[in-house]
Amino acid sequence: MAKGRIIDAANTSRLGQALIELGSRIANSVGSLGELATEVPGLMLYRSTAPTAPNPCSYEPSLLVVAQGKKRVDLGRTNYVFGGSRLLLTTVELPVVSQVTVATERVPYLAFFLKLDLSTVRDILNMEEVHIPDASQGTRGMALGETTIEIVGACSRMVDLLNTPQDIPFFGKLLQREIVYRILQGRQGGLLKAIATLGDQSHRTAKAVAWLRGHYEKPLRVEHLATIAGMSRSALHHHFRSVTAMSPLQFQKQLRLYAARKRMLAGELDAASAAFEVGYQSASQFNREYKRFFGKPPMRDIEALRFIGNAAP
Structure with a gap:
């Protein structure tokens, strides 16, 4: 010992x-x-x-x-x-x-x-x-x-x-x-x-993740996502949550919010325009979900980020 x-x-x-x-x-x-x-x-x-x-x-x-x-x-x-x-x-x-x-x-x-x-x-x-x-x-x-x-x-x-x-x-x-x-x-x-590893459930789930990342602005059809992953709908939900700690819908929502934030921060778009470009049909829904996730309404959050600069990864 x-x-x-x-x-x-x-x-x-x-x-x-x-x-x-x-x-x-x-x-x-x-x-x-x-x-x-x-x-x-x-x-x-x-x-x-x-x-x-x-x-x-x-x-x-x-x-x-x-x-x-x-x-x-x-x-x-x-x-x-x-x-x-x-x-x-x-x-x-x-x-x-x-x-x-x-x-x-x-x-x-x-x-x-x-x-x-x-x-x-x-x-x-x-x-x-x-x-x-x-x-x-x-x-x-x-x-x-x-x-x-x-x-x-x-x-x-x-x-x-x-x-x-x-x-x-x-x-x-x-x-x-x-x-x-x-x-x-x-x-x-x-x-x-x-x-x-090709064929592994984690690899198949990663294919679904990659598709969502590339098409987050489109309406989410879980059946289509399951087909891409080569899984049943129930298996996709199980493995997707296991790998990402989120459901496909939660994952898509976060991707949309991150993308909108990035575009506003770059000075390209206002909140309403950013919301529609990332796939939201309602600007008010976007504002609610943005504030719930980031802690501030869109433009207040962007102003704060520009003031303090980006955090280190």
């Missing part, structure tokens, strides 16, 4: 040091900016010196490692609080509410966000010499996982590529593959495997 505790303490210490090193790389790269869209495909780096307001946004299939500080992400009624030894894995594009909860000027929030390439996931799954465990916990399209020294090390090496941009086309792809491999080897790897 004593030996086991010593080993655990040593691993914890090594992980802590690895996170410090990753945080230092992120801080040096981002500088005084709040975020940095890097030249490495899919890689974003974030920094915040104070907690942020809840920020409704969309998370793509991705890995989010918080090297310093803490983050909370709400998906439906489920919330995920993580940082340090806990990372966030997203396997389907989902509407969420994101919030930095722990950050100060002295100890800022520092995060590594990598969009995952599902074609890379499938390529690794098809390699006969690579064994990927089947075990996973649940089917939700978002889950907390263990931050390992191996994952943090690969993340640090990916950030290092920013110092040698000529190496990005070659090593960027290799490091994406390593990170995907490390995720697949972990306890939550089964979730990523299920989404990427």
Whole structure:
């Protein structure tokens, strides 16, 4: 028992040091900016010196490692609080509410966000010499996982590529593959495997999610959505809620509200025009649902967002 505790303490210490090193790389790269869209495909780096307001946004299939500080992400009624030894894995594009909860000027929030390439996931799954465990916990399209020294090390090496941009086309792809491999080897790897595996119920559900994301402004016909997923209507409802924590109708409503908010924030449309463009037939219904979801009427919310700026993902 004593030996086991010593080993655990040593691993914890090594992980802590690895996170410090990753945080230092992120801080040096981002500088005084709040975020940095890097030249490495899919890689974003974030920094915040104070907690942020809840920020409704969309998370793509991705890995989010918080090297310093803490983050909370709400998906439906489920919330995920993580940082340090806990990372966030997203396997389907989902509407969420994101919030930095722990950050100060002295100890800022520092995060590594990598969009995952599902074609890379499938390529690794098809390699006969690579064994990927089947075990996973649940089917939700978002889950907390263990931050390992191996994952943090690969993340640090990916950030290092920013110092040698000529190496990005070659090593960027290799490091994406390593990170995907490390995720697949972990306890939550089964979730990523299920989404990427053709014929799996999670993959079929992901097809329905993708269709809704591309056609949210159209009237929702669940029968048509079930046909796209290759499921019965009842099976679609069950698996859709399991993956997204929402019904298809709730999911569509959130997509419409996010899209309208984005268009108003860009200065393109007023509230009524945005409502009709995203599929609402009634401006008053849009105003009610917008206020219920975002906490303020449309134009008041947009004015507040323009004043405070966007929250860090």
